Amino acid sequence: MIEIDTFSSADHEAYEALNRAWLVEFGLLEEPDERQLVDPEGEILAIGGQIFVARRDGEVVGTCAVVPHGDNAELLKLTVAPSAQGLGLGRRLVQACLEYARGRGARRMVLLSNAMLQPAVRLYEGLGFRHAPLPPDRAYQTADVYMELELGSGSVA
DSSP states (O other): OEEEEEOOGGGHHHHHHHHHHHHHHTTOOOHHHHHHHHOHHHHTGGGTOEEEEEEETTEEEEEEEEEEETTEEEEEEEEEOGGGTTSSHHHHHHHHHHHHHHHTTOSEEEEEEOTTOHHHHHHHHHTTOEEOOOOTTOSOTTOOEEEEEEOSSSOOO
């Protein structure tokens, strides 16, 4: 049984390790990532965001975060440990972030990604995210995918 829960300080080490692993593997680790990995409480939670974690027998096997940006929210740091992939955890984690953003009145969820991360991009597409032009002021220089989802009041597939 795997549960989706909210981040606690005890999850910091697993959150950092899981996210650092994929960022380094794909050569995508940048300064904004480093700040979010080292200080998730200050960089995500303190500004009104939330980090959701997937736990299996108490062990964190996945994470996904959401931060507010004006009327919008941004999806960040989606990862699932290789040992837990294929169980639908990515979808469940993103859905938790979408519900969190809706509950706080966000109109749109946005995300930056990289085309190398095809399983994640396909997941986002399956949840209704649409590709849009990259914003010129994006925080991540390695990002080559920008997607948006109008939140409205409907439920997520």
